[in-house]
Amino acid sequence: MIDFSHLQDFLSPVSKSFLNDENEYDDYQIGHVVDLYDEDSIPDFDAAHIILLGVGEQRGGAARKTSHTGPDTIRSEFYRLYHWHRDLKIADAGNLLPGNSLIDAYAAMRTVLTEFIDANKTVIILGGSHDLTYAQYRAYADKKYIIEISVADALIDLMEESSTADTGFLMTMFTEQPNYIRHYNHIGFQSYFVQPRMLETLDKLRFDCFRLGKVRENLEEIEPVLRNTDMFSVDLNMIKHADSPANSLSPNGFSGEEACALSRYAGMSSQLSTYGLYGYNPAKDKDNLTAKQVAQMLWYFMDGRSVKAKEAMLHEKEAFLEFHIAFTDINTTFIKSKKTGRWWMQLPDKQFIPCAYSDYLIASNNEIPERWLRSQERL
Structure with a gap:
C-alpha cells in the first residue's frame, strides 16, 4: 500500500482544465482516463501501472531556476494523445514542490521515488536539468538496491570541475561509497563532444558506451541493453535540433522516430522502474514541438509496457x-x-x-x- 499522506508535503496538484485550456477531453484521450492528483482528489496509486511525476527543478543546470512550466507543457501534449493501451492504468502524482535549495529538491525527489519503487510501480519523471539523474539514482541507493543504469545523452557528464551540477553528476555517482551501481550503459554519445579519457575511464570500469553512429546503424542492438536496465535517464540533447527545437546542442543526434523506438524498448523492460526525461526548456521550444516529441516518447513507452505485459517468464x-x-x-x-x-x-x-x-x-x-x-x- 502506498501511503500518499506523507508525500503530499512534497507535491503540488495539477489541474486538467488548465492543461486543456478549460476544455473537456475526449473519452478516448489520455487526459480523460489518467488518475490525476488535483485539488479535489488523490489517485489510486495502488491500482496504477505507471505514475507520472513532474520535477521542474533546473537549479543544477545553466538556467539555475525551478518551474512547473516544463512538466505541465509536456503533460498538456501527452494528455491530448489517444489512449490505445486500455490494459494500462496511469496515475499522475503532480509536481514536486521547489525546496529552499537544490539539495532539498534532491532529497524530496528521492523520498517520493522510493515510496513508489518499493510499491513496484514504474515512475516516469518529467524533469528539469539532467543532474536530477543523481537524485533518481539515490532513490535506489538509499534502500541499498544494486541496479543497472542506462543514460542516453550526447554528452558524458563526467567533468571533475564544473560550474553546474548537470555536467559533473556522473563523477559523484561513480565515486561515492558505498556504491550500488552494478553496471552502467551510456547510449548515443557524440564523440566530438567527449574527451577521450572519459571513455577510457568508463571502459576500465567495464561500463559500456555506445556511440551515436553505431547505435543508429542497428537500433535494435540497444533493446537488450534497456531490457536489463533498472533505471533509465534521457537527456533530450540526444535528439537532433531539427526534431527537438528546444535542444540547441547539436544539429546531429537521434531522430524523433529513433527516440520513440528507444522509449518503447525501455517500456518493454521487465526490470525498469524509473524513467527520467530531462533537459526540456519550454522557453526555447518552437510551437511546443519538443513537448510533442516527449509526449510521443511517453506514448511509445506505454506501447512497450503493453508488450512487456504479454511476455512469458523465462521458466515457462x-x-x-x-x-x-x-x-x-x-x-x-x-x-x-x-x-x-x-x-x-x-x-x-x-x-x-x-x-x-x-x-x-x-x-x-x-x-x-x-x-x-x-x-x-x-x-
Whole structure:
C-alpha cells in the first residue's frame, strides 16, 4: 500500500482544465482516463501501472531556476494523445514542490521515488536539468538496491570541475561509497563532444558506451541493453535540433522516430522502474514541438509496457524456442520468445541475459559475441 499522506508535503496538484485550456477531453484521450492528483482528489496509486511525476527543478543546470512550466507543457501534449493501451492504468502524482535549495529538491525527489519503487510501480519523471539523474539514482541507493543504469545523452557528464551540477553528476555517482551501481550503459554519445579519457575511464570500469553512429546503424542492438536496465535517464540533447527545437546542442543526434523506438524498448523492460526525461526548456521550444516529441516518447513507452505485459517468464519453457550452440569450445543455449521474438543467451553460470538475434548469428559462426564476453569480464 502506498501511503500518499506523507508525500503530499512534497507535491503540488495539477489541474486538467488548465492543461486543456478549460476544455473537456475526449473519452478516448489520455487526459480523460489518467488518475490525476488535483485539488479535489488523490489517485489510486495502488491500482496504477505507471505514475507520472513532474520535477521542474533546473537549479543544477545553466538556467539555475525551478518551474512547473516544463512538466505541465509536456503533460498538456501527452494528455491530448489517444489512449490505445486500455490494459494500462496511469496515475499522475503532480509536481514536486521547489525546496529552499537544490539539495532539498534532491532529497524530496528521492523520498517520493522510493515510496513508489518499493510499491513496484514504474515512475516516469518529467524533469528539469539532467543532474536530477543523481537524485533518481539515490532513490535506489538509499534502500541499498544494486541496479543497472542506462543514460542516453550526447554528452558524458563526467567533468571533475564544473560550474553546474548537470555536467559533473556522473563523477559523484561513480565515486561515492558505498556504491550500488552494478553496471552502467551510456547510449548515443557524440564523440566530438567527449574527451577521450572519459571513455577510457568508463571502459576500465567495464561500463559500456555506445556511440551515436553505431547505435543508429542497428537500433535494435540497444533493446537488450534497456531490457536489463533498472533505471533509465534521457537527456533530450540526444535528439537532433531539427526534431527537438528546444535542444540547441547539436544539429546531429537521434531522430524523433529513433527516440520513440528507444522509449518503447525501455517500456518493454521487465526490470525498469524509473524513467527520467530531462533537459526540456519550454522557453526555447518552437510551437511546443519538443513537448510533442516527449509526449510521443511517453506514448511509445506505454506501447512497450503493453508488450512487456504479454511476455512469458523465462521458466515457462513452452513459451520459448531453444537453440543449443557450441562456439570456441563453449556450449551454451539461446532462447527466443514465441510471443515477442526477443532473445536471451546463457552464460557459464547458467544465468540467461538479454541479447539480440545478431549475437546468435555470431555464435553460430563459432565466434564469441561481444555481449557475452563483456558480461563475463564484469563477472
